[in-house]
Amino acid sequence: MKKNIILIVVLALFSAMFATLYLYDVGQQNKSMSEKVAVVVANQRIEQGQIITDSMIKQKIVPKQYAQPNYISEIKDFYIDGNPAYISIVPFEEGEQITSSKMSSVISGFGLANTIPDNKKAITILFNNQEVNGIITSGSKVDLISIIEYENKNQRLEEAACVVAQNLLVLAVGNDIIGSAKKTEDEMTVSVNIPVTVAVSMEEAQKIVLAQEKGILKIVLRAASDDKIQQNKIIKINDICENAVANTKAQSVKQTNSEFQKRQKELNEIINKYSQKQ
Secondary structure: OHHHHHHHHHHHHHHHHHHHHHHHHHHHHHHHHHOEEEEEEEOOOEOOOOEOOHHHEEEEEEEHHHOOOOEOOOHHHHEEOOEEOEEEOOOEOOOOEOEHHHEEEOOOOOOHHHHOOOOOEEEEEEEEHHHHOOOOOOOOEEEEEEEEEEEOOOOOEEEEEEEEEEEEEEEEEOOEEOOOOOOOOOOOOOOOEEEEEEEEOHHHHHHHHHHHHHEEEEEEEOOOOOOOOOOOOOEEHHHHOOOOOOOOHHHHHHHHHHHHHHHHHHHHHHHHHHHHHO
16 A cells, blocks of 8 residues: 555656646747747848848848848848948848858958849940940849841841840949959059950840841940839831931942942943953
């Protein structure tokens, strides 16, 4: 009888101990779930290779268990001496937590290849210094317009302008690479032409290469907030000035060649005529 009582007491103590441990564990879980922390999340989609500024991010309070490893709590941590200090090395979707493992310092010497967005290529185009210097910078969004000369159905040369590619991210202007420390005017290479490197799809790259080979490319700066893709409409000389005729060097050369061939033919006929008489 005494042994049964002791056994019951021991079992009761074990039951009480297990119940206490269970309740403690539940309490800790509830405490963890109720504890909140501040994290920084993307306020919009942030492309790979973009310098992260305060307009792109915001602070959000979440349960601690939902905070990602290496999370960042304060927006001020993205700045050094008042300047943006980090560049994204992967794209961030809106609402996604920004973590230190997915960023790099803007002064870390990033190579251009590492700034190309996912599923994109990079192509470099030369533009006149006056079109680019002080206007287009790394991180800008641009459109490319091609001016092409072609022969119409009446065998007359015409000029037309068409949009080759739209909303392209500028990865570099000269030696100024996106995400790197900005170059001063003294550090920038000043020359007749400046190389501009843009991120493109393979199809856009093909169009640009063809437009470069067959015509003249012009660059158009977009507003930072403008990401619309407009319908491509070909503009001809007649759309600018009705009944206008393109007066180009090529047209002049073609007319000269035609007149020369005509006169050569007449001269040959005269020579043949006098040769037959002799």
